[in-house]
Amino acid sequence: MIFNVGPLFAPQEARKELKQDIAVEVALPSNWEAAFVPCGVLRAKLTAVRMQNDVLVLLKNVSIAGEIECGKCFKKEVIELAWESSEQIFYAKKPKIWGEEEFFIDPSGYKINLTPFLQQEIAVHTPLIFEHSPEKCDPEVLQKLRATPKMEESTPFAELKNLLQIEKNTQKHKKSK
Numbered sequence: 632m633i634f635n636v637g638p639l640f641a642p643q644e645a646r647k648e649l650k651q652d653i654a655v656e657v658a659l660p661s662n663w664e665a666a667f668v669p670c671g672v673l674r675a676k677l678t679a680v681r682m683q684n685d686v687l688v689l690l691k692n693v694s695i696a697g698e699i700e701c702g703k704c705f706k707k708e709v710i711e712l713a714w715e716s717s718e719q720i721f722y723a724k725k726p727k728i729w730g731e732e733e734f735f736i737d738p739s740g741y742k743i744n745l746t747p748f749l750q751q752e753i754a755v756h757t758p759l760i761f762e763h764s765p766e767k768c769d770p771e772v773l774q775k776l777r778a779t780p781k782m783e784e785s786t787p788f789a790e791l792k793n794l795l796q797i798e799k800n801t802q803k804h805k806k807s808k
């Protein structure tokens with residue numbers, strides 16, 4: 632989403648801040664890593680404030696619907712991510728700060744690209760672990776998972792235990808000879 636902050640830089644400085652309700656689709660980069668995949672628009676109350684030559688963008692009451700996979704049964708569910716506020720400074724010049732390179736005011740017309748900021752905020756607010764409410768979990772998948780051998784049996788300690796057991800048995804075998 633391209634947002635025009637030009638009015639904040641008008642010679643007469645008529646506007647100290649810009650306010651707008653936004654409802655935008657957030658395109659995702661191909662290397663998107665967060666588990667949450669938007670399937671609706673992002674809604675928020677946006678305020679842009681001029682700070683000398685930079686612009687501070689504040690978002691309030693942010694929400695967006697999207698799909699996320701259940702950590703237990705891997706079935707996808709549509710949830711709404713919602714959080715209170717986010718903020719980001721857009722710099723007058725392309726910053727050299729790592730991870731902030733995308734946050735600058737395009738000098739050819741006082742435009743800022745909000746998309747990388749919105750993507751970042753969605754990723755930050757995606758729950759690390761998501762699980763359905765138990766009654767929604769796919770019982771078939773859960774049963775299959777229960778039927779598969781436990782992880783414990785392939786841990787290094789379990790393998791060590793097996794080796795020791797083999798050793799013991801061979802020793803017993805030798806003694807008995």
Ligand SMILES: [Zn+2]
Pocket residue numbers: 701702703704705706762763767768769
């Ligand atoms: Zn589930």
